[in-house]
Amino acid sequence: MNYNKGILLVLISAVCYGFIPIFTLYAYEEGVSTLDFLFYRFLVATVVFFLYLLLRGIRIRLNRAQVFRLFILGGVFNLLQAIFFVAAIKYISAGLNTLLFFIHPLLVALFYYFRGEKLSRGTAAAIFVSFGGLALVLGASLGMVNSLGIVLSLSAAVCYTAFIVLGNRLVEDIDPVVMSTFISLFTVVSLFLLSGIDGGLGTPATVKGWLAAAGCGIVTSNIALFTFFAGITSVGATTATILSNLEPVTAVVLSALLFSQRLTGMQCWGGALILAGGAVAVLSKKNTAGEDSS
Secondary structure, three states, X not given: OOHHHHHHHHHHHHHHHOOHHHHHHHHHHOOOOHHHHHHHHHXXXXXXXXXXXXXXXXXOOOOHHHHHHHHHHHHHHHHHXXXXXXXXXXXXXXXXXXXXXXXXXXXXXXXXXXXXXXXXXXXXXXXXXXXXXXXXXXXXXXXXXXXXXHHHXXXXXXXXXXXXXXXXXXXXXXXXXXXXXXXXXXXXXXXXXXXXXXXXXOOOOOHHHHHHHHHHHHHHHHHHHHHHHHHHHHHOHHHHHHHOOHHHHHHHHHHHHHHOOOOOHHHHHHHHHHHHHHHHHHHHHHHHHHHHHO
């Protein structure tokens, strides 16, 4: 796969992920619960992935260690970030939720710093810029939205950070389609077990509710998940993370067009700083890697 195709795939992934809040809001309007929505979303995605593997004749070759790591990736990190992110939309707007969630590039940079990587000036500057943006967003939101929504959104960002770190390790050795298939499968299994504790699964009561869950599965769990891991193998994790900043832009634009949700000027500036800080962090990491290899 060439570099330009990899860029296109990651951009497609970012746009598709930006539809998550939209499908979620439609599901909530039809009375679908958070767990039910996520279960049917990932169930549809899992079925589609396995049908694709069958039709293309792709063989599954995984050792026990890889299966275990895929379970952690899908059954723990992907599960938690999905639950937290979708649940947050009950309390804060889709745009604000996505902007807060996109603090995860900064968290990735901090993770690798504490793992022993050198913290460049650019990364240090990005930390201050991102936290400054977060302060603006939170400062403009206090008293206007439920603080639980903010906590849920930031929790989703932490879980997604772990998802990216582990996923970047696995994608080098596993076919992106196989990897995406088992991430969805283990997410469904964990959601089913969790629903048993919560009193069991329900079913959407309307066609619109079913379409929201199924549409989210195909657009954000099939297309977005596969194109991200397929693209990252060509462009690398750093470039893929930068290009993924198109996701919150998509979510904010769609929320404004479809639900008339608006952010204040201070929130917009804060969100811009968060995205800028994340971009500076990953660009700085890329430049540092280039200097080390020269």
